[in-house]
Amino acid sequence: AQTVTQSQPEMSVQEAETVTLSCTYDTSESDYYLFWYKQPPSRQMILVIRQEAYKQQNATENRFSVNFQKAAKSFSLKISDSQLGDAAMYFCAYRRGGATNKLIFGTGTLLAVQP
Amino acid sequence: DSGVTQTPKHLITATGQRVTLRCSPRSGDLSVYWYQQSLDQGLQFLIQYYNGEERAKGNILERFSAQQFPDLHSELNLSSLELGDSALYFCASSVGNVGGFGQFFGPGTRLTVL
Numbered sequence: 001a002q003t004v005t006q007s008q009p010e011m012s013v014q015e016a017e018t019v020t021l022s023c024t025y026d027t028s029e030s031d032y033y034l035f036w037y038k039q040p041p042s043r044q045m046i047l048v049i050r051q052e053a054y055k056q057q058n059a060t061e062n063r064f065s066v067n068f069q070k071a072a073k074s075f076s077l078k079i080s081d082s083q084l085g086d087a088a089m090y091f092c093a094y095r096r097g098g099a100t101n102k103l104i105f106g107t108g109t110l111l112a113v114q115p
Numbered sequence: 116d117s118g119v120t121q122t123p124k125h126l127i128t129a130t131g132q133r134v135t136l137r138c139s140p141r142s143g144d145l146s147v148y149w150y151q152q153s154l155d156q157g158l159q160f161l162i163q164y165y166n167g168e169e170r171a172k173g174n175i176l177e178r179f180s181a182q183q184f185p186d187l188h189s190e191l192n193l194s195s196l197e198l199g200d201s202a203l204y205f206c207a208s209s210v211g212n213v214g215g216f217g218q219f220f221g222p223g224t225r226l227t228v229l
Contacts, residue, residue: 035217043203044117045220091158101146101209102160102171103218 002027004094006106013082014114020067021077021109023092031097034068034075039108040088048090051075053097079111087113118142119221121206127227133194136224138206140187146170146209147189148218149181153202164189196228 003026013019025034036048051059051068058066063080079086092106118141128134140147149161160173164183175181178196183189193200203225207218 037220042222043225044222045205045207046117047217047219050217101148101163101218102173103148103150103158103207104160105158107157 002029002032002094002096002104004092004104004106006090006092006109008109009107010110010112012112012114013079013086015082015084017082018078018080019082019111021079021090021092021111023075023077023106025073025075025092025094027073027094027096029096033095033097034066035093035095035103036064036066036075036077037091037093037105038086038088039091040085045091049077082113084113084115087111117219117221119144119206119208119219121204121221121224123224124222125225125227127229128196129229130196130198132196132228133192134196134226136191136193136204136206136226138189138191138208138221140189140206140208141210141219144208144210144219145187146211146216146218147183147187148207148209149175149189149191150205150207150220151202152205152223153199156202158205161191193226198228201226201228 034051038046067076089108093103120139145166161175163171181191207220209216
């Protein structure tokens with residue numbers, strides 16, 4: 001069974017600084033997708049960024065980028081120029097390819113942004 | 116705003132009761148997913164529907180059932196409620212059934228069982 005591990009329950013960053021959230025996953029599949037979701041205090045789940053396993057290029061969305069290391073099964077999220085609005089719980093998620101579309105989530109990392 | 120709507124936002128009920136949670140997917144999305152978020156279990160996949168048909172099942176209890184209607188909205192029915200069913204229930208939708216489509220989540224329904 002596939003698993004997703006986020007080993008950092010909590011992280012803190014100063015405003016305008018850069019922070020990296022870690023995620024590792026375990027799978028024997030070759031076709032899969034990885035996602036980062038943000039859950040602010042409102043509890044809304046917001047898709048931040050996604051990565052296809054077959055793509056070597058790391059995904060980037062404005063201040064958010066990933067470091068995808070397929071061989072190491074690592075998928076970290078880098079937030080540059082951190083803003084107060086980035087404070088939230090961040091979940092890493094895995095979905096295997098094909099028609100089974102369920103997301104498997106990690107336990108989350110709570111990010112605090114200090115002014 | 117993801118475009119996915121869920122009603123009601125909050126639901127407080129008693130043990131043994133039955134409730135129905137409703138979800139409308141984003142316009143054009145054919146897939147609907149239900150997830151449960153609780154403190155002890157984290158985010159867990161319950162069930163997926165695609166264009167009216169059940170496509171995948173997760174750790175959904177037998178007391179729970181769901182369906183997707185011809186207009187693509189979905190309902191999650193929870194019966195014989197127990198205290199442990201208290202959780203945040205999310206609906207998500209995506210345009211397709213295969214491929215790397217992101218799933219877009221609704222605001223959730225917070226269920227409290229007393």
